[in-house]
Amino acid sequence: MHPREQTIFALSSGRPPSAIAVVRVSGSQAGAALRELAGAIPVARTAKRVLLRDSVGEAIDDAVILWFPAPASATGEDVAEFHIHGSRAVLNVLIAALSSIDDARAAEPGEFTRRAFENGKIDLTEAEGLDDLIHADTDRQRRQALRQLQGLLGDRARGWRKQLIDASAWIEAGIDFADEDDVPEDLARPAMEKIAQLRREIEQTLAASVRSERLRDGLTVAITGPPNAGKSTLLNRLARREAAIVSPHAGTTRDIIEVYLDLDGYPVTLIDTAGIRETDDPVEQEGVRRARDRAAKADLVLWLSDDHGGEPDQTIRSGETSLWLIRNKIDLSSPENDAAKQGQPAAETRQGTGERQFEISAWRGDGVDDLVAALTAFAEALLGSGEAGVITRLRHRNILRDAAATLEKAEALAGEGDELIAEELRIAIHFMGQLLGRVDIDDILDSVFKEFCIGK
Numbered sequence: 001m002h003p004r005e006q007t008i009f010a011l012s013s014g015r016p017p018s019a020i021a022v023v024r025v026s027g028s029q030a031g032a033a034l035r036e037l038a039g040a041i042p043v044a045r046t047a048k049r050v051l052l053r054d055s056v057g058e059a060i061d062d063a064v065i066l067w068f069p070a071p072a073s074a075t076g077e078d079v080a081e082f083h084i085h086g087s088r089a090v091l092n093v094l095i096a097a098l099s100s101i102d103d104a105r106a107a108e109p110g111e112f113t114r115r116a117f118e119n120g121k122i123d124l125t126e127a128e129g130l131d132d133l134i135h136a137d138t139d140r141q142r143r144q145a146l147r148q149l150q151g152l153l154g155d156r157a158r159g160w161r162k163q164l165i166d167a168s169a170w171i172e173a174g175i176d177f178a179d180e181d182d183v184p185e186d187l188a189r190p191a192m193e194k195i196a197q198l199r200r201e202i203e204q205t206l207a208a209s210v211r212s213e214r215l216r217d218g219l220t221v222a223i224t225g226p227p228n229a230g231k232s233t234l235l236n237r238l239a240r241r242e243a244a245i246v247s248p249h250a251g252t253t254r255d256i257i258e259v260y261l262d263l264d265g266y267p268v269t270l271i272d273t274a275g276i277r278e279t280d281d282p283v284e285q286e287g288v289r290r291a292r293d294r295a296a297k298a299d300l301v302l303w304l305s306d307d308h309g310g311e312p313d314q315t316i317r318s319g320e321t322s323l324w325l326i327r328n329k330i331d332l333s334s335p336e337n338d339a340a341k342q343g344q345p346a347a348e349t350r351q352g353t354g355e356r357q358f359e360i361s362a363w364r365g366d367g368v369d370d371l372v373a374a375l376t377a378f379a380e381a382l383l384g385s386g387e388a389g390v391i392t393r394l395r396h397r398n399i400l401r402d403a404a405a406t407l408e409k410a411e412a413l414a415g416e417g418d419e420l421i422a423e424e425l426r427i428a429i430h431f432m433g434q435l436l437g438r439v440d441i442d443d444i445l446d447s448v449f450k451e452f453c454i455g456k
């Protein structure tokens, strides 16, 4: 039997141990699985409590089962659900029993969703939204994924595709009737107007969605600076836990330490790095190399220093990465120092450089709230509210950019020959099909669904 026709099963809930685990079965043998393990198929879509037994009659677990006959199921196939106690032992016995059913096998990542897509339950953009929803960490990501799952981009792409087909029909009609007298004088003009309008709509959608792709991925903030500036202390304070080792020994941190922050719904990965200095220690050298590397890739670098100084060098300053200068350990400052610094307030932009400055005590907490507020504002500026954006992936952006370019080409061909315009329209229609997952199915699907988790 072809793998696509086999019955698949997987743990669809979280990792054991858990109070309850849900194992889903989808395919023609789902009913057989229920008969084999529960003795009978229950009433459709009604929970039933049963004692599951294996093939020799040995009890497996006291469980709840559900039956969703095709096509009214999540995948469009027969689906059975086993709600069991979430221990590794119970799960292993159930999975072993399901494996022994003919033509049943463990599901590949994303295979349930792929079947739902192949059976027309969802389009590809909705499948992607589903994946994003499962992986959403913050509330803003959740809302964006849900809009995608509800078909916001899919609906728009379907509308564009339909209008392109209409425009194409007008153009083709012009070609077919070109020799006859009673053809409407100019079929091409309304078609060309429609094409120009669609191109503008696609371009507007692209422009409005620049930040929604970023919201899906979140942004990265790197803490760098000389050894002992208090980088790990700041990371721990922002993370509200002892994620990194803090010590008075210069050169404590060598590996990159990552913590995840939810700043008012904006996902931020904060990284702590090795203190940057010249050193003979090969391990520390590698740490410094990694620190520079990650700083260059970050969206924002926080350069932390204390009264012992340490200015960011050119490699840290170069590139598109934003840089904020943060003086730490202000709790140690003497009153004279403070007097000298008057007229040079914190959280100001340094004249000419565009680099913001902050003064904090990572240890005592002074100034940290202001820093967090500034980070949140930075995230908002970069990621936006996401409400207007419907494009959440590079895949969407690339396809729509190509579609807009194709329509632009079609517009430029006005007067050059309807056959040429019709060909560009066919290409643009093909792009909309790709977006929805209707054409070039296999390559697109393989790359989209391999990101999914098993059991989904």
Ligand SMILES: Nc1nc2c(ncn2[C@@H]2O[C@H](COP(=O)(O)OP(=O)(O)OP(=O)(O)O)[C@@H](O)[C@H]2O)c(=O)[nH]1
Pocket: 226, 227, 228, 229, 230, 231, 232, 233, 234, 245, 246, 247, 248, 249, 250, 251, 252, 253, 254, 273, 274, 275, 276, 328, 329, 330, 331, 332, 360, 361, 362, 363, 364
């Ligand atoms: N007084 C004071 N001490 C601090 C502050 N922040 C950090 N320290 C101390 O400075 C020392 C170094 O702190 P770390 O957080 O390990 O510094 P680091 O920049 O991560 O150091 P490396 O990983 O070695 O580069 C520790 O003894 C901290 O307790 C602060 O705001 N005030």
Ligand SMILES: [K+]
Pocket: 227, 228, 246, 247, 248, 249, 250, 251, 252, 253
């Ligand atoms: K240290």
Ligand SMILES: [Mg+2]
Pocket: 231, 232, 233, 244, 245, 246, 252, 253, 272, 273, 275
């Ligand atoms: Mg450190």
